Amino acid sequence: MTVSKAIAKWLEGYEMKPVKVSIDQVGAGADSLGMFKSPNREVVNHNDSSYKITEYYELFVVRESQENKDREDNDEWLENFTYWADDCRYGRMYPQLDKNRRCLDIWLSGTPYMFEAKENNTALYQISLGITYLREREALEW
Numbered sequence: 001m002t003v004s005k006a007i008a009k010w011l012e013g014y015e016m017k018p019v020k021v022s023i024d025q026v027g028a029g030a031d032s033l034g035m036f037k038s039p040n041r042e043v044v045n046h047n048d049s050s051y052k053i054t055e056y057y058e059l060f061v062v063r064e065s066q067e068n069k070d071r072e073d074n075d076e077w078l079e080n081f082t083y084w085a086d087d088c089r090y091g092r093m094y095p096q097l098d099k100n101r102r103c104l105d106i107w108l109s110g111t112p113y114m115f116e117a118k119e120n121n122t123a124l125y126q127i128s129l130g131i132t133y134l135r136e137r138e139a140l141e142w
Contacts, residue, residue, distance in 0.1 A: 001097075001098055001099075003055065003131065004035060006095040007095050007131065008023060009095065009096070010095035011059075014084050021035060022034050022035070024036055026060045030063055031061075032061070032062045034059070034060045035059050036057065037056075038055070038056035038057060040055070049136070049137045050134055050135060051135055051137075052104065052132060052133070052135075053132065053133055053134075054130060054131070055130070055131055057128070057129045057131070058126060058127075058128055058129075059126070059127040060115065060124055060125070060126055061078075061112075061124070061125045061126075061127065062124055063125060064123075065114075065117060065118075065123035074114075074125065078125060078127070088106065089105065089106060089107055099135075100137070101135045103132075103133045104132045104134055105131070105132045106129065107130050109128040109129060109130045110127070110128040
């Protein structure tokens with residue numbers, strides 16, 4: 001499973017309202033979340049041949065926004081999402097990685113905000129997320 005897929009599965013743990021998570025695209029309807037991997041990647045090599053990787057993702061959430069009540073609900077949804085992510089970090093409830101990888105940390109690296117108001121009475125909100133994980137290399141045979 002890719003790191004992106006593991007994060008998408010982890011995001012499904014946020015129970016405030018059902019959200020469909022897509023990788024590298026945003027759905028057209030409300031309650032769609034698209035996740036896009038940033039080209040930035042930080043690597044720290046360790047003496048034991050393992051290495052620590054930090055990657056960043058941009059999350060875009062489509063929500064209803066026609067009425068002021070919708071926008072207030074969106075603000076509450078995003079605020080509660082932020083608290084959920086903070087609580088996951090505090091409780092070390094991280095995405096489950098495979099292929100000799102272990103998540104060390106995951107966090108929201110900014111405040112969620114409205115990115116764009118759309119013509120179909122929805123709004124696109126952006127959230128930045130960071131993840132650090134450890135990858136252990138397997139011995140290569142020559």
